[in-house]
Amino acid sequence: MQQVLLYDPEKCSGCLYCMAACVYKHYGTLDVEKSFVTILGGPEDGSFIGIHCAHCEHPACAAACPEDAISKDEETGLVLIDHMKCIGCRSCNYACPVSIPRFDEELRVSMKCDFCGGDPYCVRFCTTGAMTLAPREEARKMFGGVVVVGG
Numbered sequence: 001m002q003q004v005l006l007y008d009p010e011k012c013s014g015c016l017y018c019m020a021a022c023v024y025k026h027y028g029t030l031d032v033e034k035s036f037v038t039i040l041g042g043p044e045d046g047s048f049i050g051i052h053c054a055h056c057e058h059p060a061c062a063a064a065c066p067e068d069a070i071s072k073d074e075e076t077g078l079v080l081i082d083h084m085k086c087i088g089c090r091s092c093n094y095a096c097p098v099s100i101p102r103f104d105e106e107l108r109v110s111m112k113c114d115f116c117g118g119d120p121y122c123v124r125f126c127t128t129g130a131m132t133l134a135p136r137e138e139a140r141k142m143f144g145g146v147v148v149v150g151g
Helices: 017-027 060-064 091-095 136-142
Strands: 003-007 038-042 047-051 070-072 079-081 102-104 109-111 131-135
Touching: 003 136, 017 038, 060 070, 060 091, 079 109, 131 136
Parallel strands: none
Antiparallel strands: 003 131, 038 047, 070 079, 102 109
């Protein structure tokens, strides 16, 4: 069963735990600038927006990759980057409607959410329940058959 990340801005407190957990899992640091989840907004008005990979059904990032370094696992639904094939051209970064793959200057490849091997840390450590997992089909029903961002 394919799962997708869901973000509920009504529940988000802006604590950035999801970002910290993500970057710690992948880089062993707390430099949230490297997180694969981004929370935008501010405490001034209490509104936040979460941006994350939708693991699209028809990923534009994969279509844009000249080296076939990005593939979609048809069983899990995950869109993954093979860093051994990535040439760092950034085509995927520009093709994504929400600019999710990001270029890692140190590694010289594009990086994105890998679902933490099936147990996304952004969901596991979200203290308010703003980040959750749902089956892709359930997510479609929740949004009236419309899946946002290439889904």
